[in-house]
Amino acid sequence: EHPLVMDVMVQDVITVKEDYNVQQVAKTMVDGQITHVPVVSNEGKLVGMLTAWDIAKMVAQGREALAGEIMTRKVLTADLDEPVELAARKIEKYNISALPIVNSENRVIGIITGDMISRLIGRGR
Amino acid sequence: EHPLVMDVMVQDVITVKEDYNVQQVAKTMVDGQITHVPVVSNEGKLVGMLTAWDIAKMVAQGREALAGEIMTRKVLTADLDEPVELAARKIEKYNISALPIVNSENRVIGIITGDMISRLIGRGR
Numbered sequence A, B: 001e002h003p004l005v006m007d008v009m010v011q012d013v014i015t016v017k018e019d020y021n022v023q024q025v026a027k028t029m030v031d032g033q034i035t036h037v038p039v040v041s042n043e044g045k046l047v048g049m050l051t052a053w054d055i056a057k058m059v060a061q062g063r064e065a066l067a068g069e070i071m072t073r074k075v076l077t078a079d080l081d082e083p084v085e086l087a088a089r090k091i092e093k094y095n096i097s098a099l100p101i102v103n104s105e106n107r108v109i110g111i112i113t114g115d116m117i118s119r120l121i122g123r124g125r
């Protein structure tokens, strides 16, 4: 009855690299119908987070930049064996909508979003 | 034990008008730290929906346009007395993240998002 992050997260995570420009990041979101993309280094390690909201911020400021320049660097993550309730509280507390899951080598192995957690409610828990 | 949309939605809904340009829509999202804005007519009636994903789409295509030209016109909504479970299923089925609530005159009186619904899980239902 107490689902864990590993039971709800998706494992095929769409990511972007630091040298992507805003248009490439936006294309990645549109093609994937997603709004949250972890930014990874060439070795696949998590280095930042970008959302459609960050793209909106670039548009609002009329700026152009690379993913590495606009990403959020202090990324909040979730653990595989963390109760979903805890992940949901983190999402609420920090007003974010997604938490990547990384392994011991800091590689992205999953992502959980507020929308995925809300599905538990849709399925009667 | 069976929360209704009215128990979870927020009532102070930030909206945009059809004649806003993409930069004004983006500024509204950034200032409000939100990613979903219903589009309303001059009389305040719901005419469309715009999300940060739609902004990303404009960036991906290198286009400029007015809110009224890029908004989604067939807007899925929720009812005040609708069980949250039902709203959560709609969000999952259509891969969207927010449902506006309108009154009998089609004015926007609230909005519920997947993130708000996921908070119920964070609070142990």
Ligand SMILES: C[S@@+](CC[C@H](N)C(=O)[O-])C[C@H]1O[C@@H](n2cnc3c(N)ncnc32)[C@H](O)[C@@H]1O
Binding pocket: A049, A050, A051, A052, A053, A054, A071, A072, A074, A075, A076, A077, A094, A095, A096, A097, A098, A099, A100, B033, B034, B035
């Ligand atoms: C404060 S939220 C508000 C809008 C919306 N809730 C969202 O997550 O996009 C937007 C900011 O949070 C950052 N963000 C999103 N997920 C994050 C995470 N897991 N860790 C750190 N920052 C994150 C984004 O990079 C963006 O700058």
Ligand SMILES: C[S@@+](CC[C@H](N)C(=O)[O-])C[C@H]1O[C@@H](n2cnc3c(N)ncnc32)[C@H](O)[C@@H]1O
Binding pocket: A033, A034, A035, B049, B050, B051, B052, B053, B054, B071, B072, B074, B075, B076, B077, B094, B095, B096, B097, B098, B099, B100
């Ligand atoms: C298919 S979703 C995928 C990304 C993400 N889930 C989101 O909602 O932004 C994005 C599209 O859904 C549309 N959309 C979002 N909420 C909607 C709603 N309540 N009714 C109709 N369309 C909606 C947006 O205008 C956008 O074109």
